[in-house]
Amino acid sequence: MNNAHSPIGVYDSGIGGLTVAHAITRLLPNEDIIYFGDTAHLPYGDKSEAAIQAYSIKIADVLLKKGCKVIVIACNSASSAAYELLKEYVRKDAHIINVIDPMITYVAQHFTDKTIGLIGTKRTVMSGIYNQRLSLVNNSIALKSLATPLLAPMIEEGFFNNQISHEIIAQYLSEGELKDINALILACTHYPLIKKEISQFYKNMVTILDSSEVVALALKERLEESELINPQPISTKRFFVSDYTPSFEASTRLFFGEIVHLEQHRLWS
Numbered sequence: 122m123n124n125a126h127s128p129i130g131v132y133d134s135g136i137g138g139l140t141v142a143h144a145i146t147r148l149l150p151n152e153d154i155i156y157f158g159d160t161a162h163l164p165y166g167d168k169s170e171a172a173i174q175a176y177s178i179k180i181a182d183v184l185l186k187k188g189c190k191v192i193v194i195a196c197n198s199a200s201s202a203a204y205e206l207l208k209e210y211v212r213k214d215a216h217i218i219n220v221i222d223p224m225i226t227y228v229a230q231h232f233t234d235k236t237i238g239l240i241g242t243k244r245t246v247m248s249g250i251y252n253q254r255l256s257l258v259n260n261s262i263a264l265k266s267l268a269t270p271l272l273a274p275m276i277e278e279g280f281f282n283n284q285i286s287h288e289i290i291a292q293y294l295s296e297g298e299l300k301d302i303n304a305l306i307l308a309c310t311h312y313p314l315i316k317k318e319i320s321q322f323y324k325n326m327v328t329i330l331d332s333s334e335v336v337a338l339a340l341k342e343r344l345e346e347s348e349l350i351n352p353q354p355i356s357t358k359r360f361f362v363s364d365y366t367p368s369f370e371a372s373t374r375l376f377f378g379e380i381v382h383l384e385q386h387r388l389w390s
């Protein structure tokens with residue numbers, strides 16, 4: 122088993138998970154981070170469960186070889202398709218955190234008797250996982266979900282805070298499924314970039330729930346419970362992708378707040 126000085130592994134289908142990695146670095150500045158973006162297989166939202174499971178196992182192998190003490194699945198699609206499998210797979214070697222359970226805990230505590238909306242990829246919405254998990258802890262909450270598959274590629278192409286993004290967002294959010302909600306879960310790690318636009322669509326009357334901060338908090342609690350908080354004040358961060366392109370590197374600034382250097386690490390040679 123690894124120790125407090127070991128790094129935290131974070132992975133996503135691409136660079137959207139950098140929103141979660143960024144929240145982690147703000148809350149836990151002493152921690153070393155190893156990020157893996159599976160850009161060769163993005164988007165995960167349209168893939169089968171079996172394919173996402175196979176990619177996730179390969180990525181877990183990479184992160185375990187690099188000695189990670191915990192793996193954060195910074196992707197809703199992968200959390201819904203591969204969390205249970207990965208938990209078994211890495212059991213003795215590392216802790217594992219997904220992006221869904223911390224949000225379920227937060228919603229269950231704060232939205233009793235309310236109606237909540239959810240937007241995410243087809244994979245996440247079709248899995249029904251938020252409904253399943255939420256009904257186990259608070260069945261007074263009505264959850265209405267809508268797949269919004271255009272949003273992740275739109276954001277990755279840099280289309281947000283403009284006319285096109287306003288129209289696509291408005292089109293999706295005007296759908297009947299999301300009528301009369303008190304809060305909206307952003308069940309995709311790309312969506313924090315359009316949080317403000319979504320809030321404006323609802324004239325700031327609907328609470329917009331983005332998982333990056335609740336996930337970082339859940340990670341901190343897990344590290345504290347397991348006595349795995351890194352006491353050393355100097356940290357390093359490395360960012361790997363399964364398929365490097367300069368445009369992915371340029372987009373890191375959108376998701377991480379600064380451009381980071383991406384290193385290529387193929388999953389299959």
Ligand code: DGL
Nearest residue numbers: 134164165166197198310
């Ligand atoms: N970031 C992924 C998620 O949270 C969505 C992007 C994709 O479809 O790969 O689901």
